[in-house]
Amino acid sequence: MRKVICLWSLVMLCGALMLNGCAKEQVVTPEQPLTAPSSEKQLKQSEAAKQAVQEEKIASPAIKESPVAKDEASASAAAAQANGLLKTVYYDFDSAILTSSARDTLSANASVLLKKQTGLKIQVEGHCDERGSAEYNLALGERRAKSAMNYLMTLGVPASRLSTISYGKEKPADPGHDEAAWAKNRRAEFVVAN
Structure with missing residues (x-):
């Protein structure tokens, strides 16, 4: 009964988050200050900032790296960094319930995704140990x-x-046949999706 209440609460919370949506960020460019300058000093600083941006554009080299190559390079660097920063979550035997340590790990992963890697798409991979049928483990991994x-x-x-x-039991992290290996195989991993 407690599991049903927790699951129902989680579903309701997710529904409420989806209904509320995300707040839109206001984008401010160097040419457009957020507020109008109120003093002559602020006006001069604003003018100086505009002039510095224009001078930077003029001083930049005429031949630049193509935007596509630059985007691909930054995306692959971000993906490599995210794969190193996103930690694996482990589960108890025959369970998909998050433990307190799993929730802490997910909080750290969310922090990485929201603060450092804001544009990456992540695939969450569910894995199981070798015990149980292939069909059961695929469902448990999901x-x-x-x-x-x-x-x-x-x-x-x-x-x-x-x-x-x-992946069910198809991709074990540890090929052993004891409890220590099984504990490493009951997991959810986070990889950058293409």
């Missing part, structure tokens, strides 16, 4: 991936940047 994804959404990561996939 529940694990979705529980991690739902928690990230409650922390503010947009659903449009998240997807899930289950």
